[in-house]
Amino acid sequence: MKKVLSIAGSDCSGGAGIQADLKTFSAHGVFGMSVITSVVAENTFRVIETQDVKPDIIEKQIEAVFEDLPPEAVKIGMLACREGMLAVAKKLKEWQPSNIVIDPVMYAKNGAALMDPDSIDTLIADVIPLADMVTPNIPEAEKMAGFEIRNEEDIKKAAEIIHEMGCQSVLMKGGHSENTNEATDILFDGTDFYYFSSPRIQTKNTHGTGCTYSSAIAANLANGLPVQKAVEQAKAYITTAITHSLDIGKGNGPTHHFYDVYKNGLQEAL
Ligand SMILES: Nc1ncnc2c1ncn2[C@@H]1O[C@H](COP(=O)(O)OP(=O)(O)OP(=O)(O)O)[C@@H](O)[C@H]1O
Ligand SMILES: Cc1ncc(COP(=O)(O)O)c(N)n1
Secondary structure: OOEEEEEEEEEOOOOOHHHHHHHHHHHOOOEEEEEEEEEEEEOOOOEEEEEEOOHHHHHHHHHHHHOOOOOOEEEEOOOOOHHHHHHHHHHHHHHOOOOEEEOOOOEOOOOOEOOOHHHHHHHHHHHHHHOOEEOOEHHHHHHHHOOOOOOHHHHHHHHHHHHHOOOOOEEEEOOOOOOOOEEEEEEEOOOOEEEEEEEOOOOOOOEOHHHHHHHHHHHHHHOOOOHHHHHHHHHHHHHHHHHOOOOOOOOOOEOOOOHHHHHHHHHHHO
């Protein structure tokens, strides 16, 4: 069985972060592992408080995983602060895993900050260059690229700027472009642009979509799929997981991760 590691924050309400990542890994038939960077007291409608894990403990968790169970892919989610980013970058440079997928989490769905805005320079200089794929949503891409994204040309321009930061590919997620009937993501591999579209589902229950999507991509890469196929199948998975998302909690409910969701997603992708 392939092994996949998530380096991310803990969402005690189970919809996003490490919890979403591990559910996604199980649904993809890979062995999931976790390095927790921050403990977030949050639920479907608010973030109460976060406590960042000490950089030394982040490093030791990574050491514990890699010296014993080296993963075939690594997904990186919430990195709250500069010190945590540097700890992760240091250990990944040391262990050099394949298939690193980085979801540059900056805000929760309700707008609460999950990353110190002052650490964006460290994210760009020290973390992004490690990535085989970076998966920003539109607001995150705007912060990274440094300009407002208004149309498809802007999305492509931002993808090129982010690619220049040293990652192998960039997947621009279109979940936030709410004035269209489609949810379209655009992958840039440094040469070509590839489009992945699904019908836009009318639901408020999208807590954890970004976490789930990047984890599904990492699991697919670990299972040996080439990059475009990994994204295509992850797109089918997230679309089905949103279609069957759960109307629980007072805010944005979570996506659904039953094994049949993966099977259905795969069938839709084929
Ligand atoms: N309402 C929707 N219907 C269909 N697909 C969606 C919808 N919302 C998001 N998606 C898809 O879900 C995936 C995650 O994209 P999204 O932009 O929501 O990520 P994110 O912003 O990082 O997540 P979050 O907002 O939860 O932090 C993308 O493939 C996107 O196209
Ligand atoms: C610990 C943690 N990590 C990430 C997110 C964002 O989740 P998403 O972008 O998938 O909705 C979150 N709300 N909490």
